[in-house]
Amino acid sequence: MQPFMQRNDIFGGLRDGIPIALGYFAVAFSLGIIAKGAGLTAAVGFVSSFFTRASAGEYGVYTLMAASAPYTEIVVMCLVTNLRYMLMGAALSQKIAPGTSRLHRLLMACCITDEIFGISIAHRGYAPPAYTYSAALISTLFWASGCAAGIVAGGMLPASVVSALSVALYGMFLAIVMPPSRRDGNVLLAVTASFLTSGLCAVAPLVREWSAGTRTIVLTIVLSTLAAWLRPIDVDADGDA
Amino acid sequence: MLMQMETRDIIICIALAIVTTNLIRVLPVVLIRGQIRHRFIRSFLYYVPYITLSVMTFPSIVETTMSPLSGLVAFVVGVVAAWRGLGLFPVAAICCAIVYVMELTLTN
Numbered sequence: 535m536q537p538f539m540q541r542n543d544i545f546g547g548l549r550d551g552i553p554i555a556l557g558y559f560a561v562a563f564s565l566g567i568i569a570k571g572a573g574l575t576a577a578v579g580f581v582s583s584f585f586t587r588a589s590a591g592e593y594g595v596y597t598l599m600a601a602s603a604p605y606t607e608i609v610v611m612c613l614v615t616n617l618r619y620m621l622m623g624a625a626l627s628q629k630i631a632p633g634t635s636r637l638h639r640l641l642m643a644c645c646i647t648d649e650i651f652g653i654s655i656a657h658r659g660y661a662p663p664a665y666t667y668s669a670a671l672i673s674t675l676f677w678a679s680g681c682a683a684g685i686v687a688g689g690m691l692p693a694s695v696v697s698a699l700s701v702a703l704y705g706m707f708l709a710i711v712m713p714p715s716r717r718d719g720n721v722l723l724a725v726t727a728s729f730l731t732s733g734l735c736a737v738a739p740l741v742r743e744w745s746a747g748t749r750t751i752v753l754t755i756v757l758s759t760l761a762a763w764l765r766p767i768d769v770d771a772d773g774d775a
Numbered sequence: 776m777l778m779q780m781e782t783r784d785i786i787i788c789i790a791l792a793i794v795t796t797n798l799i800r801v802l803p804v805v806l807i808r809g810q811i812r813h814r815f816i817r818s819f820l821y822y823v824p825y826i827t828l829s830v831m832t833f834p835s836i837v838e839t840t841m842s843p844l845s846g847l848v849a850f851v852v853g854v855v856a857a858w859r860g861l862g863l864f865p866v867a868a869i870c871c872a873i874v875y876v877m878e879l880t881l882t883n
Contacts, residue, residue, distance in 0.1 A: 552864075553862065553863040553864030554863060556864065557863075557864075557867050572780070572785070573780050573785055574785060574789075578786075578789065581789070582789045582792070582793070585793040586789075586793050586796050586797075587796075588792075588796050591792065591796055592792070595788065595792045598788075599780055599788050602780055605788065608788050608791050608792060609791055612791070612792050612795035612799075613795060616795075616799050616800075617799065618827050619796070619799050619800045620799050620800075620802060620803055621820075621823045621827065622800075622823065622824065622827070623799070623800050623801065623802065623803035623804050624803040624804075624820055625820040625821075625823050625824055626804065627803055627804045627807040628810060628811060628817070628820055632809060632810065636805075639804045640801050640804065640805070642804070643801040643804040643805075644800055644801060646800045648827075648831065649863075651824060652824060652828060653863075655824045693841065694841070694875060694878055694882075697839075697840050697841045697845075697874060697878060698871045698872070698874040698875035700839045700840065700874075701839065701840060701853075701867075701870045701871055701874050702868075702870065702871050704831075704832045704835065704836040704839075704849075704850070704853070705849070705857075705867035705869065705870035705871070706863045706864075706866065707828040707829070707831060707832045708850075708854055708856075708866055708870075709853075709861065709862060709865075709867070710863070711825050711828050711829055711832075711857075712854060712857030712858045713858075713860060715825070716858055716860075721822070721825050724822050724825055724829075725825055725826070725829045727826075728826045728830045728833075729829055729832075729833045731830075732829070732830040732834060733834045736838070746831070750827060750830050750831050753826070754826050754830060757826045757830075758819050758822045758823045758826050759819060761818070761819075761822040762815050762816075762819040762821075763815070766814050766815065767814075767817060767818045767821050
């Protein structure tokens, strides 16, 4: 039985969390510009971003708030844009070592963002709580600060810089999905199919009306079902699927 | 002209967002205890992260930049760089640099 808070887990989390944190700062900065339009002060923006940690979800909520939408729409927006976190939570539950206390399971689940989930899943064997916590803490601090900075100093960055920074997160997503694709042909197949169908859905009649959030949810469920059906994995229950 | 929300409304909206978003996160972890043995469900959950991240990346990366071409080039180069094993930060930095330089040259 290894000690719970391994120092190398904490450092490992910080090492992998810092690049995420830098990307977060840039994205949250542009989010702050929208939050300002909804009437948020820097302090409220910091608190909101610190506890929500949902790029698409926050974007949707602030846009609704700027339009003085009713509370029910705020809740529905959060549900739809963040439904993928439910799938990620289910997947993460399989990466938590058996015997981990319920409190740690809850806290680890609260840490879920696209990137923190990505690196936790990519961790060899079970994801140690300390690793997920330290990566989540450093990146969340930058996320919340970025939002506050955007509220205070929004509009001061040139459009070319904002445009360039907006692809940072996507670059990180690629860095998460490509290495496993190289190791596992089935993952490569799934990733390629995802790019193709997602691109198709953005231009095809009817479905192109879907928001990016809806597209993500529908395609994730459909493609994961197909992949699990056509290419089931063959592993022991050791958390390193 | 839009009416700005009052402070009380802003606080309520944000509280609702915080509660909803985190409930979604913890619900499956509370409901699923232990390891799932079912092969189909295990396989499904194995593919979810890769598929969801891929779907979120493309075509959004092309739609978010000022010129779609710079986003497309950033995507292709990002795929190659990540395939060759570059880490999160290098790949992200390369993608940003490509968009910045390309849009600078395209607009001038």
